[in-house]
Amino acid sequence: MIDLRTKLEILADAAKYDVSCASSGSYRKRKEKGTGNTEGMGICHSYTPDGRCISLLKLLLTNICIWDCSYCVNRRSSDIRRARFRPQEIVDLTINFYKRNYIEGLFLSSxxxxxxxxxxxxxxxVARKLREEExxxxxxxxxxxPGASAELLQQAGIYADRLSANIEMPLQSDLDMLAPDKTLVETERTMKTIRHKIDESRDAAKHQKHSSPFVPGGQSTQIVVGATATKDSSILIKAESLYREYRLRRVYYSAFSPAHFxxxxxxxxxxxxxxxxxxxxADWLVRHYGFSADEIIATLDDGNLDLEKDPKLAWALKHREMFPVDVNxxxxxxxxxxxxxGVKNVDRIIKMRRHRQVRFEDLVRLRISMNRAKWFIKTADHNAFVLELDSERLETQFEAKHPNHQLSLFDLTPSPLTVIAGEI
Structure with missing residues (x-):
């Protein structure tokens, strides 16, 4: 018999490979004499060095699995120590951790x-006991x-703030090779069911004053990157189609990390x-900047994104005929x-130019990343940097200042938090 502490060690560690654990975009009122709440701005208060949220109790119900996905440490043929929680054990852990102010919520996979x-x-x-009993x-x-019935997905969506069905690979050929028990069709059918339930809930809310929301935080998914030779171009095309077809809140990308098991x-x-x-x-450009996946892919030389330049800069350098842009x-x-x-500063510039001409120093005051922007814009006082726009030397201004080796996200420019702020 495995004690609770050992179960927690095994199943919390086993859950670390699922990165789709963000918690923003949900609002749920606290019941009278109830425990906990969510806020409109989300509850991700702290981050690990690689940008992951750590404010949730992140667990697997069990690491026992009938599937044999090659990239997964919990696959059927993996020689790892197995454990399994009872639903009530997870309920007790969640409530006790919450009362000690360790967590703000629960991320539960299996x-x-x-x-x-x-x-x-x-x-x-687990979710029912937390909501109704606690x-x-x-x-x-x-x-x-993936493959769960529509009735069960309906029940899950009543209790959960977010659901996520992980697609894992962008191509069926990748799944055939690494995860023979999974199919894109089945996973996307699950996504489609969740989307329809969300749409039904929103329609009901327009006509019924006290209708129950269905997964107010929406749905998300995860794609493993680098376990096969599939290019970034295929990944971006798949992500764009998932956003379009199923209105996903986020697609998360997880760099494949070979583990011992x-x-x-x-x-x-x-x-x-x-x-x-x-x-x-690149995903941010598609969702918030009006780019299509095809536009980004057209700038790629070998189907993969440039590791030395961010995709927006790479696109601009390939389309110099569209610059400089007159910010006025x-x-x-x-x-x-x-x-x-970024998006916020574009809106600030538009608001500013209604009243006066925007000058170079105005953009500096807005804390725009001028080390990149200055080569592509024209201001009221001209901006001499654009004279280099047609020069072959311009590329050298953006050469990486670091060796091409494994880095923490906090060693990069821009940082994950800069991307979140929209300054790309």
Missing amino acids: GIIRNADHTMELLIE NFGGYIHLKAA TDPQLSKTLVPTIREHRLYE RASRSMMLRVPGI
Whole structure:
């Protein structure tokens, strides 16, 4: 018999490979005499050095799994120590940790036990007990087991703030090679069901004053990067289609990291964290800057994002004929394509120019990343840097100042928090 502390050590460690644990975008009122709450601005208060949120109790219900995915340490054939929580044990841990101010919510995933429906029933039981028996109003993120019935997904969505069905690979050929028990069709069918339930809930809210929300934080997914030879171009195309078809809140990218218990036939080469970072930047351009995946892909030489330059800068350097952009006259959509100027600062510039001409020093005061932006803009006082726009020397201004080796995200420019702020 494994004691609770040992279970916690095993199953908290086993959950660290799932990166789709952000908790923003949800609001849930606390019940009278209840415990916990979520806030509109989210509850991710602290981060690990690689940018992951650590304010949630992040667990697997069990690392026992009937599937045999090569990239997963919890696969059926992996020789690891196994453990399994009872639903009530997770409920007790969540409440006790919350009362000690260690956490703000629960992120709960699981290996597949017996089948998808049985696994989903156990995850729902944890959430039900927290909501109904403990009156827990904090954040709950549940993993949606691909292939689970629509009825179970409906139940899960009533209790959870967010659901996530991990697609893992952008191509079915990748899954056939590494995860023969999974199919894109089945996972996307689960995503489609969740989207329809969300739409139904929103329609009901327009006509019913006290209708129950369905996963107010939306749904997300995860793609593993670098476990196969699939290019970034395929990953971006898949991510864009997922946003369009299923209105996902986020696609998370996880650089494949060969662990002691991953399939020994897989590459032992560590995927650079910077590749994951570049995918997040490209993803941000698609979601917030008006870029299409095809536009970004057209700038790629070998199908992969440039590790030395962020994708917005790489695009601008390949389209110099569209610059310099006059910040006093250009459209909002065009200014969003200037490297170093983010969404908020574009809106500030537009507001400023209604009253007076925008000068170079005004942009400096806005704390725009002028080391990139200055080469691509024209201001009221001209800006002499644009004279280098057509020069072959311009590329050298952006050469990496660091060796091409494995880095922490906090060693990079811009940092993850800069990307979150929209300054790319």
